[in-house]
Amino acid sequence: MPSDPQLPAAGVPEDGVHDAVVPDDVAVEGAGALAEPAETPAVELSDIHVAFGGNVVLDGVSLSVGSGFTGLIGPNGAGKTTCLNVISGYLRPGAGTVRLGGQEITGRPPNRVAALGVSRTFQAPRLVPNLSAVANVLVGAHRHFRRGHFAELFGSGQARRQEREQEARARDLLDTFGLGTNADRPAGSFPIGSQKIIEVSRALLNDPSLALLDEPAAGLGAEDVDRLVTGLTAWVGRSDGAVVIIEHDLGLISRLCPQVAVLHFGRIIRSGRPDDVLHDDLVVEAYLGADFVVDR
Amino acid sequence: MSELSTRLEVELADERGIERTLGTPRAAPPRRPLLLKAAALVLLIVALFALPFVVNSYLLFVANLTLVYAIATLGFDILVGWSGQIGLAHAALFAIGAYGSTIAYAHGVPFLLTLPLVGIGAALVAVLIGFPAIRLTGFFLAIATLAFGFVIVEGLTAADGLTGGGAGLSVQIWRLPGITGSASTYFLTAAVAVVTFFLARRALYGRFGRTLQTVRHLGPLVGSLGVSALRYRLVAFGVSGAIAAIAGALYAQLQTFIFPAMFDFNLLVPFLVMVFVGGAGSLLGPVLGAAFAVVLVEIFQDFGDYQAIAYGLALMLAITVLRGGLVSLGKEVRDSRLIGRLTGRRAEKGAVQRAQ
Numbered sequence: 153m154p155s156d157p158q159l160p161a162a163g164v165p166e167d168g169v170h171d172a173v174v175p176d177d178v179a180v181e182g183a184g185a186l187a188e189p190a191e192t193p194a195v196e197l198s199d200i201h202v203a204f205g206g207n208v209v210l211d212g213v214s215l216s217v218g219s220g221f222t223g224l225i226g227p228n229g230a231g232k233t234t235c236l237n238v239i240s241g242y243l244r245p246g247a248g249t250v251r252l253g254g255q256e257i258t259g260r261p262p263n264r265v266a267a268l269g270v271s272r273t274f275q276a277p278r279l280v281p282n283l284s285a286v287a288n289v290l291v292g293a294h295r296h297f298r299r300g301h302f303a304e305l306f307g308s309g310q311a312r313r314q315e316r317e318q319e320a321r322a323r324d325l326l327d328t329f330g331l332g333t334n335a336d337r338p339a340g341s342f343p344i345g346s347q348k349i350i351e352v353s354r355a356l357l358n359d360p361s362l363a364l365l366d367e368p369a370a371g372l373g374a375e376d377v378d379r380l381v382t383g384l385t386a387w388v389g390r391s392d393g394a395v396v397i398i399e400h401d402l403g404l405i406s407r408l409c410p411q412v413a414v415l416h417f418g419r420i421i422r423s424g425r426p427d428d429v430l431h432d433d434l435v436v437e438a439y440l441g442a443d444f445v446v447d448r
Numbered sequence: 449m450s451e452l453s454t455r456l457e458v459e460l461a462d463e464r465g466i467e468r469t470l471g472t473p474r475a476a477p478p479r480r481p482l483l484l485k486a487a488a489l490v491l492l493i494v495a496l497f498a499l500p501f502v503v504n505s506y507l508l509f510v511a512n513l514t515l516v517y518a519i520a521t522l523g524f525d526i527l528v529g530w531s532g533q534i535g536l537a538h539a540a541l542f543a544i545g546a547y548g549s550t551i552a553y554a555h556g557v558p559f560l561l562t563l564p565l566v567g568i569g570a571a572l573v574a575v576l577i578g579f580p581a582i583r584l585t586g587f588f589l590a591i592a593t594l595a596f597g598f599v600i601v602e603g604l605t606a607a608d609g610l611t612g613g614g615a616g617l618s619v620q621i622w623r624l625p626g627i628t629g630s631a632s633t634y635f636l637t638a639a640v641a642v643v644t645f646f647l648a649r650r651a652l653y654g655r656f657g658r659t660l661q662t663v664r665h666l667g668p669l670v671g672s673l674g675v676s677a678l679r680y681r682l683v684a685f686g687v688s689g690a691i692a693a694i695a696g697a698l699y700a701q702l703q704t705f706i707f708p709a710m711f712d713f714n715l716l717v718p719f720l721v722m723v724f725v726g727g728a729g730s731l732l733g734p735v736l737g738a739a740f741a742v743v744l745v746e747i748f749q750d751f752g753d754y755q756a757i758a759y760g761l762a763l764m765l766a767i768t769v770l771r772g773g774l775v776s777l778g779k780e781v782r783d784s785r786l787i788g789r790l791t792g793r794r795a796e797k798g799a800v801q802r803a804q
Contacts, residue, residue: 240672262671272672280661290655291662295674301656305647315655358674 192254193218194362194394195239195270200248202234202418209234210245211418217362219394221384223405223426226415227438232398233275235415236364239396240272241265253361267295271355272364277347281340285331285350288339289322292357318357325353329383345376352380356387363395369404377401381408402430414438496638500631508634509702510742515637516699517738519644521722522731523691529728530652531684532664534590537577537597538719541689543711544570545696547604547611550619550706559622563640566697567690573600574689581681585667597716604708616707619700633701640698644691649731660684718745721759725766727773736774 193216202210209231224232237243239250241262250258257265266272271292279288296318303311326335329349334342339350352368369377381404388395399405405412406426413423416438422429429435500508524538548566553559580592605614612618621629622636651657663670663680670677700706718741726737744762748755766773770780 242668242671261676262668263674263676266672266674274669274672278666278669280658280665283658283661287658288662291659291670291675292673294659297655301651304654304656305651307650354673 193251194253195396196251197235197239198249198251200235200238200250201246202231202238202243203246209418210238213248213415213418213420215413215420215423217394217396217411219392220388221395221397221409221411223409223412224396224398224415225400225402225405225412230415231418232415233366236272236366236396236398239265239362240270240364266358266360269295269358269361270364271358271360271362273348273351273355273366273368275366275370277344277351279339279347279350279354282338284336285326285339285342286319286322286335288350289326289354289357290318292354293318293321295358322353322357325357325383325387326350328386329353330379345372348372349376349380349383352384359391359393361393363393365395365397367398367400369399369401377404384408402426406430493642496642497635499638500634505630508630510746512630512634512637512702514735514738514742515634515641516695516702517718517722517741518735519637519641519698520692520695521719521726521734521738522644522648523688523695524719525723525726525728525730525734526648526652526660526691527684527688528723529730529733530657530664531660531681533578533581533681533684534586534593535574535578535581535685535688536590536594536716537574537600538688538692539711539713539715540597540600541570541574541577541692542696542699542715542719543601543604543706543708544573545693546700546706546711547617547696548693549697550617550700551610553622554620563694563697566693570693570696571686571690574685574692575682577689578682578685581685582678598712601708601711604711611708614708616705619704619706621704622701629701633698637698637702640694644694645731652731717756717759717763721763721766723773725762725770725773727775730773730775733773733775740774 196216198214200210200213201208213231213235215235224235226232234243238245241257241260241264244259248258249256252265252268252270255268257268297314299308299311299314304315323332323335326332329352331342331346331349331353339347342350348368348371352365355363355365369380372380384395385408387393397405397409409426411423412426412429414421414429414432414435416435421438422432422435499511503511520538520542527533527535527538545566548569549559549562552562552565557565577593577596581589584592604611608614622632623629624632624635627635652660659675660680662673663675663677666673666677668677703710722734722737722741724737725740726735727733740762741759744758745755748758770777772780
């Protein structure tokens, strides 16, 4: 089984060989495939190491992501969420650097990273249930509010105008995700699939240069998946931002993402176009039957 | 490995602990026609300010006390109900306002100026008290802040040169020219109450309130939205402390004599009762809670220790039966879930309805 914990441990003594044979040539190939050499990548991880105690979770991950969709896939426990935690500042890597549009952000706290234009969603949707959908989404615009809370408190015209502008943006965004008509209902009254979409909208209202979505389609019905895809595609078309998606639904990944990177035991084992990557022997072996899912 | 990499989320889900059992703020009230709103507001203000001319001095005192408690409870509710943090130093911050204003006024500072001064001072102290919130939440934060509160009250006893120590301090009464001290205090209290509730309404049903609630529900995950959870949690402490101190200054004027023992557990428990019986996370809740507590005290005045039992029972009932407090009474009765909670028959159905 790919999740056998013995595998990476067995790989450790022959680390040098392992490195030389597989990841190095992949890393070169991957970097070339994922980012146009001319433009600065939206985010660039170089040689990230993360370990919890003796448990190595990320073992020299290098990845650069340009604008548009990038799928981050891999079996359970491969370190996908950890990757997002490192980028968004929730985890400080043991070694390696994170660059956002060329600027190094390694080790900055999450709110600073988000203020630079990095949004993320979490596996389980976390909304304020009693607030309306649009109010929940509005919190995502935090960094775009120029007027402070005192201006709001004393009812300054600029603060009101700013609130109206952001609210219009939030409603627009909910519209693109097909939830515009119910925007004033409490978020808690939506089915879980719609809550995940509201959470994605909240992340996108930040107008991020990089959005990190952790399994946005897990638990969604086909209709909700369509809404999600429509909304995301529209947003990417409009803003030219980069979106990194962790997803187990490989059909969705190959439908959405021109680029895919495969994590396995804390290493990027393959990256490139989904058609090539998903039929790669190494990837198929990692997934044990992923090939079947795609072909169906 | 997968458990470890998603450890962050699992931990956060568990951490919400006792805050989760508290009432959550309800949605903003529906927008009513402007004329109706203005009329209701004018009527309320006229009624408030006409009261001293129609009631006797005892009822005026009761009304004044209710308003003072309502202001203080609003401050407590911002911390507990809106930001979801159990800070238990509220009675001590109330005491800082009472003592600070009384002492400053006695030393020649104009009384109206002492209100903002104690507000700012108490806000700073409250932020200091809130610092454990960097690491602590729930039960542990409650204990840490409770300890701070006791230190402050003990400090008031110890600094007897300034505060008169355990024997207490007589309050110099502020009065408007031409009317009695108690009427002056009442008018001032009513004005402060109107302004405080007006500003609180604007902030809490606006961006500040929704950000505060998001901080409460997401915890550190709110950082992913560019919001500093820590900053908002400390601001909640500061705002709550400032409001407590201003109410405390008015309370001193009302009581005319203050001593440290007024501000220990015997005040903290009523504050908790007022927040939860009234309804945490609403604006009407603090008013209803304050009225409830004052009326309870007046009714049970002759029963001594039974007062404490009545408070305990009220708090238990509020937490077990009427989770949303008195403000939600109408809704609860309408949904007839009250009966269901008591018998347990409809509990499951209610839970499912909420989950959907």
